[in-house]
Amino acid sequence: MAEVMRATVASLLKGIDRYNPDNLTTLEQYVKMQVDENTYDLEANLAVLKLYQFNPGNYNESVTIYILLKALTNLPHTDFNLCHCFLSAKNLNSEDVQKVFFLADLLEKCQFKTFWKCNDFFSSAALLQILAHIDDLPHMVYDVVGFEDSIRKYICHVIGICYDTISRKVFAELLGCIPEMQLNQWIAKYGWKLIDSDTIFIAVQEENIKTKNIKETITLENVAAIMTMASKGQLVPPVAPQ
CATH class of the missing domain: 1.10.10.10 (Winged helix-like DNA-binding domain superfamily/Winged helix DNA-binding domain)
Structure with a gap:
């Protein structure tokens, strides 16, 4: 089912037709399919956000949140940042969208225990306030099939290099x-x-x-040019630190 839909969407995204707002319904259904079947198509999702840019009257916040959550499942790739670039200031200021960005910030900063709300953090009043904020996340977080395991995969990636x-x-x-x-x-x-x-x-x-050898080559002509400029007083002296 997902592969058939992927092929259909791929044909919709060819040429100028990718900016046809009549395709939004199909593309939004495809986003929901990704959520339900644990698949992912960044190009299609970016096309949805681009269509929202061109047609703000068709903007769907729930679909946008699903796209952002799916982008988080592909960390450490920069998909989330790409999606961010397609959102208007007005849409970014939405409370529910900001909650997803809050989650993304925790993951980027590797605050994984806070992300999962482990009991070790409940002794901190400041973190209690943060955790209360997480508890108020939109229910769509829990709709995304495979979301938690995708985040665990990212965490294992970080552990593996640190x-x-x-x-x-x-x-x-x-x-x-x-x-x-x-x-x-x-x-x-x-x-x-x-x-x-x-x-x-x-x-x-x-x-x-991996060590990297940096080789810099300075030719005699380079040195001669600098010496000539110095003799003529054409070199600008360095500015002393303030």
């Missing part, structure tokens, strides 16, 4: 306080190993650091 080892407790919290069985599945998925009952070996990060 950690040598990590404790099972911290790892479980970062993934949303998931049960032991799920935790073991994520460890196995990324090929990580248990060093002992509480420590997960991720990688030796030093082995992943």
